[in-house]
Amino acid sequence: MRLRSVRLTPYLFIAPFFAVFGAFGLYPLIYALQLSFMRWRGGSQARWVGFDNYLYLLTSPEFWSSLGNSAVMWLLIVPLQIVAGLGGAVLLANAKLRLRGFFRVAFIVPFVTPLVAMAQVWIVVFDQDYGLVNYLLNLVGLPDVAWLTSTAWSKPTLALLFLWKTTGFAIIILLAGLQAVPGGVYEAASLDGASRWRQFWSITVPLVRRSMAFLVVIQTLAVFQMFTEPRVVTEGGPYGSTTTAGLYLYDHINASDLGTGAANSFLLVLLVFGLSLVSVRMLRPKDEVS
Amino acid sequence: MTTSPIGRRGFLKGALGVGALAATGSLAAACAAPGGTGAQPSKLAAPAASASSAKGEITIWNRSGDLFKVFDAAIAKFREAYPNVKVNHQAVDIDAKLANTLISGTDVPDGSFWDDAKIGGQAEHLFDLTDLIAPYKDRTSAYKLSVNTVDGKIYGVPWDLDPGLLWYREDVLDKAGIDPATLATYDDLLKAARTIKEKDPKTKPIHLEKTPFLSQLWLEMLANQQGTSLTDAQGKLRLDSEEYRRIFAWIQGAVKDDLVTHAPYLEQTDVNTLDNGQQVFVPWAIWWSFAPQQLLKNTKGKWRAAPLPAWTPGGARSGAMGGSSFIIPAKAKNPELAWLLYEFLCFKEPGYTAVYGPNDVYPGGLSTSIPSYTPAADPAKPLFKPIDALGGQDLWKVAVEAGASIPAAAPIPWWWAQSVDYLGNNMQRLMEGKMSPDQVISDSAEKIQKNLIDRS
Numbered sequence: 001m002r003l004r005s006v007r008l009t010p011y012l013f014i015a016p017f018f019a020v021f022g023a024f025g026l027y028p029l030i031y032a033l034q035l036s037f038m039r040w041r042g043g044s045q046a047r048w049v050g051f052d053n054y055l056y057l058l059t060s061p062e063f064w065s066s067l068g069n070s071a072v073m074w075l076l077i078v079p080l081q082i083v084a085g086l087g088g089a090v091l092l093a094n095a096k097l098r099l100r101g102f103f104r105v106a107f108i109v110p111f112v113t114p115l116v117a118m119a120q121v122w123i124v125v126f127d128q129d130y131g132l133v134n135y136l137l138n139l140v141g142l143p144d145v146a147w148l149t150s151t152a153w154s155k156p157t158l159a160l161l162f163l164w165k166t167t168g169f170a171i172i173i174l175l176a177g178l179q180a181v182p183g184g185v186y187e188a189a190s191l192d193g194a195s196r197w198r199q200f201w202s203i204t205v206p207l208v209r210r211s212m213a214f215l216v217v218i219q220t221l222a223v224f225q226m227f228t229e230p231r232v233v234t235e236g237g238p239y240g241s242t243t244t245a246g247l248y249l250y251d252h253i254n255a256s257d258l259g260t261g262a263a264n265s266f267l268l269v270l271l272v273f274g275l276s277l278v279s280v281r282m283l284r285p286k287d288e289v290s
Numbered sequence: 291m292t293t294s295p296i297g298r299r300g301f302l303k304g305a306l307g308v309g310a311l312a313a314t315g316s317l318a319a320a321c322a323a324p325g326g327t328g329a330q331p332s333k334l335a336a337p338a339a340s341a342s343s344a345k346g347e348i349t350i351w352n353r354s355g356d357l358f359k360v361f362d363a364a365i366a367k368f369r370e371a372y373p374n375v376k377v378n379h380q381a382v383d384i385d386a387k388l389a390n391t392l393i394s395g396t397d398v399p400d401g402s403f404w405d406d407a408k409i410g411g412q413a414e415h416l417f418d419l420t421d422l423i424a425p426y427k428d429r430t431s432a433y434k435l436s437v438n439t440v441d442g443k444i445y446g447v448p449w450d451l452d453p454g455l456l457w458y459r460e461d462v463l464d465k466a467g468i469d470p471a472t473l474a475t476y477d478d479l480l481k482a483a484r485t486i487k488e489k490d491p492k493t494k495p496i497h498l499e500k501t502p503f504l505s506q507l508w509l510e511m512l513a514n515q516q517g518t519s520l521t522d523a524q525g526k527l528r529l530d531s532e533e534y535r536r537i538f539a540w541i542q543g544a545v546k547d548d549l550v551t552h553a554p555y556l557e558q559t560d561v562n563t564l565d566n567g568q569q570v571f572v573p574w575a576i577w578w579s580f581a582p583q584q585l586l587k588n589t590k591g592k593w594r595a596a597p598l599p600a601w602t603p604g605g606a607r608s609g610a611m612g613g614s615s616f617i618i619p620a621k622a623k624n625p626e627l628a629w630l631l632y633e634f635l636c637f638k639e640p641g642y643t644a645v646y647g648p649n650d651v652y653p654g655g656l657s658t659s660i661p662s663y664t665p666a667a668d669p670a671k672p673l674f675k676p677i678d679a680l681g682g683q684d685l686w687k688v689a690v691e692a693g694a695s696i697p698a699a700a701p702i703p704w705w706w707a708q709s710v711d712y713l714g715n716n717m718q719r720l721m722e723g724k725m726s727p728d729q730v731i732s733d734s735a736e737k738i739q740k741n742l743i744d745r746s
Contacts, residue, residue, distance in 0.1 A: 039745070
């Protein structure tokens, strides 16, 4: 009897986690998977349609267009954010920097500011007729730009909002990576005559690659789920040019097209998983490559 | 006991998979569970209790804002008539919550305010109110009944009617020597716009809407005026028709002649061009009355309302643009009491007077719509007062007479809002000169059929 209770005790300790995970994590996932093979609009009974939802999406120009929009956003955001994040981290890691505390706060404030409020500011600042940005352009003799209402500029403008919001987070991650690099490595390099630039490329960058890989994965997930920015600022327009994969998925759910929404979710899962895997492989430090 | 260690690579892969699943799967989980019984909608019978014996508590959902306060005051009047009915009146984000609540069936209110466009899509979760509305049917706007009817059954208590009107600058027309009474057709409107532009080339007299959603809602007003709508009662698309082609050709002509200001509804650009004299005509719903009352400064008092021009001589002088009704969910706990409230607000004089008449929120009365119940919409018995911001014009009379000419329509299909991605966007392309009327019709019809109707 005693032996049995001893064996059960560890399971009892971990049971709450599994119960909560099962109820709120695993069960909805399995249910959503089942739903992805059904047509259901929230009323009556769901109808089994096999792979029809998946086939519909895979042959839908709108689905591919939403992925294309997200891919362009990714290209506009992630490389730039890595560069800006690394620059910011190197800046903040410098103990001689004046006003270091101020810069740390300034970089992190957007990250903790509600996104909807920032998006509203974006609408005002980038308004074609009365926005601050066009006002400044006019002052130097440049014409108005349709930042939010032209298909050419809408994505870069939203990408800039995303960068403003999240680059502080990138700096924190990369700063943590930088601070983990032993100071002795730089000292040895200096003694060997390596310039600051050489140290940056040959020590800093390789040793924060793991942090960069983490950041790329996290931001890939975030970009492909990007929702609030296009929803609030452009509502996916003009002409669907800012309908990201996340917003396109939401549109199905909002239209009570729940089966297609679920199928869209799983296609995104596969895509994001694949992209993350590729990113990790590309950025893995060389000593880990077998 | 030995344990096999998880390699770093394996852990990373696993973490990636779980992270990706959790992140994107959480959106999928929001889809909820497939279920439902497929049962026929319930028919709500008239309550047997008298006003004094009706007893209980109801939860009523409404939009937040000024309208909530107006209904709050009207509900107080209801409680004078039904003292034993307690009303738990809640301000709720109805667009975000109501459909999901109806589908899940949990914490369902006893009644709710809802857009006419959304009622048809959720009819199976609502009480069939046909028998209850029958005594009032002959005295209710045909348009409102038609948009609340699915398969011959009425699912919403028709509340407001939002007639389209032609808003115009009286002073500008005076200077140009144009009598507003001569604007009988849309061709007359184009002619007047050309005359105004000749006198002042800076003007772009006619407002065209720049947001896809509102431009499509506006299109439906113009179509309703001609007795048609996006689909017929059987849900068959009728975009490829003479009526729609006529509207698109008119828009194209106005754009080609540089007679339009293409601006988003009452955003800064729109307000400025309304206030600086660039815009002279705004064919829009009655709720545009908000602009001169609240937003316009320089031109406040200079705007007037008239019936819309007709598409053909002698045709209808108005169409509906938007509108809301009240629904009673099939899983409501006290549906009979909710009906008593809505019957009071829509069909009883103390009720509709409390809603539309002068009140603390709107001292002159609620002038952004009119009642759809015809005894309440009597031109000789105004519920709201003449409006100073319209130079003292009796908007009530203009709106009520225009509202009486609105033709019946068809139930608004569940996918209407989604069709904006196709039709609303193509309307914008037409207004920007990037598409012809035929292209708008063929491209929109094909996409709506394939992506929305065929997947119903």
